[in-house]
Amino acid sequence: MKLMVIAAHPNLNHSRANRALARELKNHTDIHFRDLYQEYPNWSIDVEKEQQLLLQYDRIVFQFPFYWYSCPPLLKKWFDDVLTFGWAFGPGGDHLKGKEFLVATTTGGTEGGYRSGGDNWFTISELLRPIQRTLMRCNGTYLPAFITYNADKGSDEYLEQEAKKYAEHIQASMRVLVH
Template identity: 70%
Template sequence: MRILVILAHPDLEKSRANRALLRELQHHANIAVRDLYREYPSWRIDVVKEQQLLLSFDRIVFQFPFYWYSCPPLLKKWFDDVLTYGWAYGPEGNHLKGKEFILATTTGGPENGYRAGGDNWFTISEFLKPIQRTITKCNGRFLPSFVAYSASQGDDAFLSQEAKRYVEHIQSSPTLLVH
């Protein structure tokens, strides 16, 4: 299975967690990484190029820090620009039909902060619903997300373990991810 990780971090140099995840990805030949903030510093997205890349891979992973209860702004722009009517959804918009998608995010807060009555009031799954619906609207197959909680507080050993768990998750068969 060929996997494309679309990385969207506005300041990757300052993110120990996302850099740890990225380092672990580099040990796997079947995983390609596309860093949107490095690729598009001017925010002018090459839509045709991005669409062709999506067609070339079996599974697409969106990796990003959980950013004000959503994804960073360049990833949102990427969704708006690349997932177009007539290509990704709508009449004849079936190019992503059956493609597998996974969201992979890091949070500064602990898992128990993402629940009813917790600091953030909602689960991470509830916060990610708009992106999930975007993917399903485009006829993609949404697989369970990967979340590294408390990432900003983790030491190097913790981040290394999370990175291994991340790669295992995104390479798992759908039958193992969906119970």
């Protein structure tokens, strides 16, 4: 399985949690890791390049910090620019059929805060539904997300453990993830 991770953190070098996840992936030479903010500092996304990259991989992982119950703005722009009508969905929009998509996100909140009636009122799965639906509308298979809670308060050891779990999760077979 060919796997690409698209990281979208406005300041990856200053993020303890997302940087730990990215650092762990460097130990896996079969994972293609990209930093969207580094590649597009002027926010001018090369749509054709991005679409061609999507065609080359079986599984695409979107790694980002959970911002105001969503993804960072450059990733939202990426979705809007790259996943176009006639290419990703609609008539002739079947280029992503059979692709697997997965979200990996970090949040400063606790797992208990992301439950029905918790601090955030909804589960993280419910809050990720717009991204899930977008990817499913593009004929992709949406796999269970990987979430790192307490990202801002976690010790270095905790983040290293999460990073190892992350690498295992994104490489696991669909049968294992969708049990």
